[in-house]
Amino acid sequence: MKKKPLIIALDFSGKQELQDFLQKMGNEQLYVKAGMELFYGEGPEILYELKEKGHQIFLDLKLHDIPNTIRQAMKRLAGFSPDMVNVHAAGGRNMMEAALEGLEAGTESGAKRPLCIAVTQLTSTSPALLREELLIQTPMKETVLHYAKNAYTSGLDGIVCSVHESEEIHAAITPQFLTVTPGIRLITDSVNDQIRVADPEEARTKNVSAIVVGRSITASNDPLAAYIRVKKLWEGAAV
Numbered sequence: 404m405k406k407k408p409l410i411i412a413l414d415f416s417g418k419q420e421l422q423d424f425l426q427k428m429g430n431e432q433l434y435v436k437a438g439m440e441l442f443y444g445e446g447p448e449i450l451y452e453l454k455e456k457g458h459q460i461f462l463d464l465k466l467h468d469i470p471n472t473i474r475q476a477m478k479r480l481a482g483f484s485p486d487m488v489n490v491h492a493a494g495g496r497n498m499m500e501a502a503l504e505g506l507e508a509g510t511e512s513g514a515k516r517p518l519c520i521a522v523t524q525l526t527s528t529s530p531a532l533l534r535e536e537l538l539i540q541t542p543m544k545e546t547v548l549h550y551a552k553n554a555y556t557s558g559l560d561g562i563v564c565s566v567h568e569s570e571e572i573h574a575a576i577t578p579q580f581l582t583v584t585p586g587i588r589l590i591t592d593s594v595n596d597q598i599r600v601a602d603p604e605e606a607r608t609k610n611v612s613a614i615v616v617g618r619s620i621t622a623s624n625d626p627l628a629a630y631i632r633v634k635k636l637w638e639g640a641a642v
Contacts, residue, residue: 404560407611409613410614411434412436412615412617413436413438414441416444418445427625427627428626437485438464462489465522466502467490467493467494470498473505474502474504477501477506477509478506480505481505484514484517487518488502488517491522492523503557506519518581520560520563521561521563543568544568544571548571548575550562551572552575561581562580563585565585566605566609569582569606570609573610584611584613586615587603587615588616589636604637607639
């Protein structure tokens with residue numbers, strides 16, 4: 404990941420909604436996140452269409468299963484040529500290593516394999532939920548850092564975390580280890596179902612590797628203007 408991207412979460416129910424959104428974005432070459440709703444609803448064809456339009460893709464399916472299943476699934480996903488995919492770090496090192504093996508096996512000769520990152524804890528997870536429902540008594544930041552170290556040891560390219568954990572992860576591992584941070588909102592926007600959120604400027608000051616922005620752009624009356632505003636805040640340009 405050469406440039407710190409602004410990734411747009413395409414949380415749409417189907418192709419028509421997606422096409423309407425992309426039409427409003429003009430000729431912008433985007434880095435987009437295709438998640439479960441869009442992929443399961445439209446299938447791999449939607450990825451091919453996004454690629455044909457020149458967009459980069461983060462295929463956000465958060466895989467979590469036994470190592471052999473993950474290996475075979477990643478081999479198939481690599482054939483769709485996404486730029487980045489992910490797994491749950493809670494699956495453990497063997498599973499994460501199997502994910503890389505599958506991606507390598509499924510990537511065409513001479514092509515670069517997709518980046519593979521691991522979800523540490525969802526940004527909708529609160530400290531109370533971590534303790535009371537998941538029965539993890541270790542504080543959030545320590546838990547996320549431990550998962551990040553496992554991902555790094557497994558050979559993955561980075562992790563998904565909130566902005567609030569990024570600095571400690573880079574300090575403990577390496578600044579080159581990617582921290583991809585969802586839960587990004589403009590200050591004036593609702594946090595919706597997210598808990599550990601931040602705005603683009605805070606993300607920039609915490610030196611995260613990439614931000615994922617959804618409704619602040621996709622739910623805007625003028626998504627292109629919202630995208631440009633978020634991008635300027637993220638890049639530190641005058642708004």
